[in-house]
Amino acid sequence: QVCVAFRFKMTLSLSFVKGSPAGDMKREMDQELEVSGGKGSRRPRRSTGMTNISMPCVLKLLTPAELAAAVIGKGGSVIAQLRQAYGAKLGLTDHSEFYPQTSCRILTAQTSTEESMGLVLSQIIAKIGELVTAGNQSEDIGSVGEVKLRMLVPKAAVGGVIGKGGSNIKQLRDSTGAKVSISEPSSSGPGVDQVISIAGTPQAVEAVSAEVNRQIQALNTEGWFLQWASVPGHESYASMAPTRGGGCGYDWSAAPQDHLLDPSLQVPTYDGYQPVTLQKAADPSSVHTLVNVAQTLPSYVMEDPRGFAMNCVVPNSLVGGLIGRGGAGTKEVQAMTGTKIGIRDIPGDPEHRTLNIAGPLANTCSAYMLMMKRYLDSEAQMAT
Template sequence: MEELQGPEAGPNVTLTLRLLMHGKVCVLIGSLLFQSGARINISEGSSPERIVTITGPTEGLFRAFSMIAERFEEDITAAMTNSNVTSKPPVTLRLVIPGSQCGSLIGKGGSKIKEIRETTGAQVQVAGDMLPDSTERAVTISGAPQAITQCVRHICSVMLESPPKGATIPYRPKGLAGGHAVLSQQHGAPVSIPALSEHYSPISFLRAHNPQDLCQLEYQLDVLFIGCIIGRQGSKINEIRQVSGAHIKIASTSDGSPMRQVTITGSPTSISVAQYLINAR
C-alpha cells in the first residue's frame, strides 16, 4: 500500500482528529491508547456516544488508530465465535471532520475519495449532511485494520493541505431522553438496563449467555438515524440482517414521536453483530 510522502507525514507534525464512538467502547480503549504516544480526550455527558479527540505527532496518531482498529477486529472475531455467520463485517470507524474540508476530501467529481479507496482498500463515505447543531460531517471508514490506518494517513494529508475555512462549530452528542433497552431470553424474564448508556455494551453483555440462546434486544432510536440504517429501498437493513443472521424490526410511528422502537431477535452473537453494524451506520 502507498505510504504518504513529504513533510505532511513527518513525525514532528502535530495533528488532531476526532472520532465518534459508543461510550462503553471509549472506556475500553482509553487506557490502551495511552501507549500510542498521542494525547486522548473523551467527552463527558449522558449521550450514548462520545467524541474521542486524539492529538499528537503523526506517527503517534497513526499508531493510535492502528491500535483502535486492531481492538475492534478482535472484538468482531470474538463476537462471531460459535456463530453460523459466514460473512465477517469490516472494522468501522467514524471521524468527525469540519464540513469546509470535506470538499477537498471528496475531490473534483469524487476523484480524491476514489483515489483513497483504490490506494488503501478501505471504504470511505462522507455524510451529505452536517451533524446536528454543528458545521462538521461524519466520515465513515470501513475495512481491515491496516487499510483503515493507511486511509487515515491520506485523510490527514488532505486536511493539512486544505485547512478549515472560517469558524468550526464542533459537534456535541446529545443524550437520549427516556427510553429503555430490554434484553431477554425468549419466554423468559426480561432484564432491563439503561438504554444505550455508557454502562451498556451489547457485545460484553451478550457474551454472558449461551451463544445458541434466542434473545431479544429492544431500544428506542432517534428517527433522524432511521433512514441511514434502512438505506435505499431497504438495502442497508437487509444487508445487516444477512451479515448478522438476526431479525431486525423497526416499528412505525404515526404520533409524531421523535423516537422509533428497534427490536433485534436472534442468538446473542447475531444480536451483537447486528448492533455493531447499526452503530456503524
C-alpha cells in the same frame, strides 16, 4: 438566560448560543480522560468548557460502547499508553450522550502533530480489530475481515477527501479496497460535521483514515477550526461561526440549587409576569395557544442559526424513568427531534442531576415536552 422553577422540583435554564469562542462557552464533557505523570493511573476530570483544546491536531470519532471501553482499557491502561507514547489527550462524551440517531459516544483525540495523530488512530483501529477477532462483532465495529470506523469530519475537509470530480476518493477506494461513504451535511458552513464511514481490512481502514486525518489537520489554522474541535460532535453547534460578542454562552452547567422548589418564582409571558403551573394536562385551548404562538412567530425566530439549550435539574430518583431501559427513552427522543440529550451528575448534590437538551429552537422545545412527559409518567409511577 432565563431560569424557570417548577413546583415539582425541576429547574429550567434556557440559553441561546451566540457563537462565542470555545473558551467562553461552558459546556462540560463528561470525562476528559487524562493520565497523570506517566504512572498509568486514570484521572477522570470534568472540564469547565466544552472540550478543552490545548493541542493543534484534533480528530473526532464515533465510538460504540465496546470500543470506548477498549480505548480506555482496564484502569485507564490504554489511555496511559497513548499519552505516554504519543502525548495524546483523549476525551469521551457522557455515557448517555450519543451522536444524533446513533448509539455512539464521541471520542475527541488531541495531539501535537499530524504524525502522532496518525499513530493514535492506528492504535484505535488495532483495538477494533482485536474486538472483532475476539467475537465482538456488530454493525458498528464490523466483522472478521472487515472492520468499520466512523469519523466526524468538518465539511471543509470533506472536499479534499473527495477530490476534484471525486478523483481522490476513487483512488482511495481503488488502492485500498475499502468501502468509503460520506453523509450529507445538515446545513451550510465549513465546520458542519459530516460522517465518513470506512469499512475494510484494518490496513485499508488505516490508509483511508490517514488521508482523512491529513485533510482535517491541513485546516487546523482556519478561524472556525477551534470551534469545530471544541464541540464533541453535534451538527447544530459545529456550524457556528467563531465570533466574539456579548450575551450568554452555551451553558451546560447545573442550575443553582436555590432555584429549586420555589412556587413564588414567576416567569415572564407575553402579557407580563404570571405564575407557571404544569400540573394541568394539555387541553384544547392550551394546544391552540402552542400552535398559535408557533404559527405567528416570524420566520427568523424559528430559523435562527444559533444553538439553543435547555438545562433542567431533576431528582436523581426519576432519572431512570427519563432515560429508559438501556437509554431507549433519550435515544427515541433524540431520533424524533434531532436534538442532543445528556444527563449529568451535579457535584456535591447526590439527590439531583442535570438534564441537558440542545438543538435548534423548535427541536429543543419539542424534545423538552417529550422529556417532560417521561418525567411526569415516571413521577406518577413512583407515586403508585
